[in-house]
Structures are given as C-alpha cells and as structure tokens.
Amino acid sequence: xxxxxxxxxxxxxxxxxxxxxxxEQHMGHRAMYWYKQKAKKPPELMFVYSYEKxxxxxxxxxxxxxxxxxxxxxxxxxxxxxPEDSALYLCASSPGQGIRNTxxxxxxxxxxxxx
Amino acid sequence: DxxxxxxxxxxxxxxxxxxxxxxxxxxxxxxxxxxxxQLPSQGPEYVIHGLTSNVNNRMASLAIAxxxxxxxxxxxxxxxxxxxxxxxxxGPSGNTPLVFGKGTRLSVIA
Numbered sequence: 724x725x726x727x728x729x730x731x732x733x734x735x736x737x738x739x740x741x742x743x744x745x746x747e748q749h750m751g752h753r754a755m756y757w758y759k760q761k762a763k764k765p766p767e768l769m770f771v772y773s774y775e776k777x778x779x780x781x782x783x784x785x786x787x788x789x790x791x792x793x794x795x796x797x798x799x800x801x802x803x804x805x806p807e808d809s810a811l812y813l814c815a816s817s818p819g820q821g822i823r824n825t826x827x828x829x830x831x832x833x834x835x836x837x838x
Numbered sequence: 839d840x841x842x843x844x845x846x847x848x849x850x851x852x853x854x855x856x857x858x859x860x861x862x863x864x865x866x867x868x869x870x871x872x873x874x875x876q877l878p879s880q881g882p883e884y885v886i887h888g889l890t891s892n893v894n895n896r897m898a899s900l901a902i903a904x905x906x907x908x909x910x911x912x913x914x915x916x917x918x919x920x921x922x923x924x925x926x927x928x929g930p931s932g933n934t935p936l937v938f939g940k941g942t943r944l945s946v947i948a
Contacts, residue, residue, distance in 0.1 A: 754935070765940055766882065766938050813882070815936070817935075820933040822872065822927075823868070823930060823932075824889075824929070826872075826884040831881050
C-alpha cells in the first residue's frame with residue numbers, strides 16, 4: 724500500500740469554526756508533512772514531523788495546529804481561520820525526514836474554503 | 839538553499855518526446871536531483887531522481903550534465919495524461935524536506 728489518504732476531500736468552514744484535517748499512511752514512513760497550496764502556485768511547506776515529533780514549523784500562524792498521534796496518522800487542527808487560508812492542503816510522507824535519496828508520497832489533498 | 843531554474847511553460851505534441859530542462863548551477867556534490875509532477879486537481883507525484891549518472895524508469899529518463907549544473911527530464915512519448923506541472927528539486931544532505939520551486943507547466947496537444 725503506497726497511498727497517503729487525506730480526509731475530507733473538500734471542507735467549507737466558517738471563520739469561527741473548529742475543524743480538523745486528517746492524513747494516514749501505512750508505509751511505515753517516519754516523516755510526515757503538511758503543505759499548503761494556493762491556486763497556480765507551488766506547494767509551500769508548513770510542518771514536518773519526524774518520528775512523531777514536530778521537527779519543522781515554517782512560521783505558520785497558531786490558528787493551524789498540527790498533531791501526530793502515532794506514526795501512521797497526522798492531523799491538522801484548524802481554528803479561527805481567515806478567508807485567505809482557503810487553499811489545497813496536502814499531506815505527504817517519506818521514509819525519513821531528508822529526501823536526499825528517497826521519494827515522498829503525497830495525498831490528493833483537502834480543498835479548504837473559509838467563508 | 840540550492841535553487842533550480844525552470845521555464846515557466848512548455849508545449850508538446852502528443853506522442854512526441856519532451857525534454858524538460860532544469861538549471862541548478864549552485865548544486866553541491868552531495869545534492870540529488872529530484873523530479874516531481876502534479877497533475878490537475880491531484881497531489882504531487884514522484885517521477886525520478888538521480889545523483890550523477892543518467893537514470894531511467896517506467897515513467898521517464900533523467901539526463902544529468904557532466905558538471906551537474908543542469909539536468910533534463912525526458913518523457914519519451916508524451917500523452918495527454920502527461921499534462922502537468924513538473925518540479926525539479928534538489929535533495930541536499932541532512933534532514934531537508936522537499937521545497938518546491940515554480941516548476942514548468944507542460945501542455946500536451948492532441
């Protein structure tokens with residue numbers, strides 16, 4: 724199984740709502756990532772987890788809160804988002820944190836709309 | 839961070855070969871060269887990677903210049919399904935994750 728599964732595929736939320744994005748992989752990968760992608764732009768790295776510990780936070784606002792409950796799961800908790808946070812949120816995993824001589828696997832993303 | 843430069847867009851006819859260039863003049867000796875692509879409405883997917891020698895797999899070939907300052911992704915017979923944004927990314931040593939540049943948007947014409 725070489726899939727990274729993200730749920731939900733689409734999400735519409737109000738600015739006062741709290742919601743969570745979920746990501747799951749069963750490849751035994753120890754690094755997991757969240758990326759944000761705006762229309763017609765490349766994916767931007769948000770967070771990196773390595774061995775279930777937060778390794779990199781790319782100065783992401785605190786209204787985005789990542790969580791890694793176990794080695795297969797990665798969540799992104801959302802609270803008090805702004806309309807400009809509307810984007811495609813991508814999850815990825817790789818065997819280890821560095822991608823020097825390995826490949827990363829991406830999910831299909833969650834299309835988030837903040838109203 | 840080592841940077842890559844790619845053309846913004848390219849166009850190809852269906853069933854013709856496509857050569858997608860990437861310049862990485864500041865590459866270090868230990869950086870791998872990775873290619874990913876993103877089809878419309880999908881997450882990025884791995885295409886190929888290499889260090890010094892040319893590489894082939896079922897999807898594409900990667901030709902790396904002798905001085906490693908440039909590389910070319912070769913799709914041997916473009917299909918409509920190959921229309922995507924192609925990203926050339928350097929994978930340095932250590933724990934650096936994937937960082938995407940602007941990529942090349944490939945259009946394939948029937």
